[in-house]
Structures are given as structure tokens and as C-alpha cells.
Amino acid sequence: MFPSLRPILNKGGAGRYISRAHSAERLQPIAERHIDLMYAYEAILDGLPAGLPKERLEALMPYLRTEIAKMSETILSLGGTPPSGVRRVPGGLDLPEADSAAGRPALDHVDALLDAERDFGGAIRNEVDAVHHQERTRAILTHNAEASDARRGALRDLAADLQTA
Template sequence: MPNPIKEALLNRGWAGQTLSRSETVDRINPLIHQHIELNHHYGAAVRYCDDARVVDVLERLQKTARTDVGKLSETVLSCGGTPYNGTDLSPEDFALEGSLGDLFGELHGLETAFNDALADELDLEHQMRTRGVLQAIKSNSEDRLTALKALQRRIGESA
């Protein structure tokens, strides 16, 4: 868990033990895998939904999410590792069934699980650059959660 006293005293610098580069690779690659799967679920939602305004929102959310995968991959590369690339996953493996409400419920659950995984990582002593990347991606995930809640309300009202 990060030390708030060190953070307050050192502001942007860091002192003490942080995770090694290899540990960082081992911790970030599962996040990349989880995020790529989440992105495939967003893609399935875009294919499934027929409301143009909802699709537009989902596509904007997905664009940011794809960028975030790139940030995580760059972090792994900068630590000398090979980032997970998702080539073993196929978009067809992420077909969604049920109502549109079920779809957004599932997306919300997956996004919440990803956000929780990011929070767990932020509790560790990552290097400052990695912490910054994780915080930015967590913020983007929280934005997606807010948007998904709004979309769920919109779908509930129109049903």
C-alpha cells in the first residue's frame, strides 16, 4: 500500500522499494488481457445495439479504452517485457444474448471488475510512471461506468 507520508513529502518523486520491472510486467499483463476482453464486449455491444445514439456513445467509450490498452502495453514494453496482445481472442467469441438491459448490466459488471483490479494495483508500490498510467486508466474506467449507468437509465426509460 502506498505510503501517504512519502507521497506528501516527496510530491512527485519516490523513495524506498517499488516493484521491480519484471514484477510490473507480471502484474500489468493480466490487466491488459482483462481490458482487451472488456473491449471485445464493448464491440459486441456496438454490433448488437440498433440505437444510433447509444452506439455513438459506446464507440467513443471504446476508442478511449483501446488507447488505454496501448498505455498499458507501453508500460510493459518500457519494463523490458512483452505485452499481451489478444491475438488468441476473436470478436465472434463475445456474442451477447438477452435484452439490451442485460447487455448493459453485463458491461457494467465487467467494467466494475476491471476498475476494482486497477484499484488493487494502485494499492501496490508501483513505480511513479506506472502509478500515473494506472490512475489515468482508472479515471477513464470510472468515466465509462458513469456513461454505462446513464445508458442503462436511458434504456430503462425507453422500454
């Protein structure tokens, strides 16, 4: 469906949605990527010394965890089984070796997170545009894509500050 027609055709729930089971199935890989992204943040945080960069990354984590919980809740409400992340191997993102020169975190890690956020946000947007999910599911996906954009902005600011430090 054309994105410009979506608001008109979806008034009052009009239009054809994919089944709940199909929605849950399609959200599964997105939820897994979300968990991988959280593990990547945690891996970088574990390697950072105490200080402002670590605090700034830690400030993003509660929001990231809430988004993962909301996605899991959505999959459950659609009748699916969300990934728990328990059996996943931490560090699903290939991170470059830390450069501890001058005692500061490697910009490569922040760049790796930026790339991961860009890919993740793009995957969510592709899902929203490609499939006619129910409006609640669509709203959660859109919110998570916007949250990914906000995290990317925070990471870009952090990278800029690290370059000048």
C-alpha cells in the same frame, strides 16, 4: 505501504519499488482483462442497431483503445511483452442473450458492461494499492481506473435512458 504516507515517502522517487520485470509480470493480466473488456464492448456494439445508444457506446471506444495502447506501452517499457489480443477469443465476457423487444438493445448488455467495468476498475485499484510500482506505472494505472469510472458513469446514464425509452 499506507496510502496516506505514499506522497511523503515517494517525493523524489524515495521508497522501494518492485522490479521492472515484476511490474511487467503483474500488469500482464490487467492488460488481458482490458482487452477482454474491449471485446465485450465490440460484441455489444455489433449487435446494436444504428441509433443513439450505439453512437454513445462507440464514442467510448477510442478512449478504451488508447488506454489499452498505453498499458501495452508501459509493459514494453518495463521490458515485458504485452498481450496483443490476437489469440484471444472475442467475447471474454459472458453476455446475456439480446432482447430485441421493441427494437431496442437489451439493458442486460449494459448491465453486463457495468459489472465488467466495476470489476476491471476494482482490479486496477487493488493493484495500485497492493504494490509499490514506479510512479509512471502507478500514474497510468490510476488514469485507467479513473477512465473506467467515467465509462461506468456513461453506461449508467445510457441504462437510465434505455429504461425510460
